[in-house]
Amino acid sequence: MQPLLLLDIVGLTSRLIGEHTPRLAEFAGQGAVRTLNSIVPAVTCSVQASMLTGLMPEQHGIVGNGWLFRELAEVWFWRQSNRLVHGERLWEAGKRHDPDFSCANLFWWYNMASSHDFGATPRPIYKADGRKLPDCHTRPAEWRDRLTAELGPFPLFHFWGPATSIASSRWIAEASKLAMADFRPSLLLSYLPHLDYDLQRYGPDLGHPAVRQSLRDIDAVAGDLIAHARERGYQVMVVSEYGITPVRRAVHLNRHLREAGLLQVRHEAGAEILDPSQCQAFAVADHQIAHVYLQPGLGARKAAEVEEALRSIPGVAGVWQGRARGELGLNHERAGDFVALAEDDAWFSYYYWLDDARAPDRR
Known part of the structure; x- marks a missing residue:
């Protein structure tokens, strides 16, 4: 051989x-x-x-x-x-x-x-x-x-x-x-x-x-x-795993979710730290995909509110929930309850703080 x-x-x-x-x-x-x-x-x-x-x-x-x-x-x-x-x-x-x-x-x-x-x-x-x-x-x-x-x-x-x-x-x-x-x-x-x-x-x-x-x-x-x-x-x-394409705008999903009252932070030494255990919804962003996780037992009405919030954000190309994630090959328990994809000229940041003075240590 x-x-x-x-x-x-x-x-x-x-x-x-x-x-x-x-x-x-x-x-x-x-x-x-x-x-x-x-x-x-x-x-x-x-x-x-x-x-x-x-x-x-x-x-x-x-x-x-x-x-x-x-x-x-x-x-x-x-x-x-x-x-x-x-x-x-x-x-x-x-x-x-x-x-x-x-x-x-x-x-x-x-x-x-x-x-x-x-x-x-x-x-x-x-x-x-x-x-x-x-x-x-x-x-x-x-x-x-x-x-x-x-x-x-x-x-x-x-x-x-x-x-x-x-x-x-x-x-x-x-x-x-x-x-x-x-x-x-x-x-x-x-x-x-x-x-x-x-x-x-x-x-x-x-x-x-x-x-x-x-x-x-x-x-x-x-x-x-x-x-x-x-x-x-x-x-x-x-x-090669992928190619890099140009983008011109960042989409801050977590800031939108926070402004909607769905995301929680805790305060540490003047900085804000994401608290997944207490968020009703938050996004794990990774370039042009985001896994959006819901608090267990959140309920159908609140989940619909999260979906509506996600779909309304400029730069979001689509949102898939539950079994529909299979259309992307992502119907797995590790995936977010919702999977969001960015438009071609956009990418997702993980930023959740609203004031840069309160950003976490990113060194």
Whole structure:
């Protein structure tokens, strides 16, 4: 069996492949480019889970990058346990057909507590004094020492956020090369996140110099990894979870719900903190989708009031409730009681405070 490198360059679209990505353009010209019809929601955790299970979110349960954990009455994003994902994984199907099949998962999400053979994922060290130190979690555990010795500590703060740079994608690409050498997995999953953040930060306009530089940077890293893999007998497939499109307005669902008397906050050291346990309704916003959760036992009349409030907000393209969420592939208990989608030129913020002086600490 010829091994496969499945390379996820998030945010990459065919429109971006060209002058500023010569190596990716050459790779595309040697094979074929196909449009990947995405799911709702087209966000990292959901799309990766669908790619690796072949299922819709209402089947694998990953309804977004985060959701309300109803038993805890808490919203959690970016959890890491693979046990949250339902359904057979791609590598499990491979093992059914070939007992010698192996998989290395490098930085695709839900990487921990998983059935793949080898893996690496971000995992900071939290110190008692509040410090957050860069590090990663690996399988086997001792592989972390080899990666750190060869590549230095995983550059966590370059992975996402204002300090995002090519450094984290370059580190992951080099770790992928080591995975080929150390394990030669049948399937190597590698995730290069760099392009995504700059497309969100600056917009998808190729006229922006930062976007052009980001394309050149990811082209160099991905092109080098692709060449390395092919030299070692790997087939290579490049995928992307979604594309970034321009928007011109933010829609603050939670502010509307608060003004309608449906959302509650608590006060902490001069800041306002969302209190899910006491809200009649609140939205977990994630780009252009929002899961809107109701207080258990709220009643049909109040639920209708929430739906009416949501539909009246400018920028909301549609609202789906209960079993109707199945039209989006999201009829799952983790999804909101209502699912709202934004209009094409709009995105949903999570902001619920009405005075910026009372905003929570967002550092």
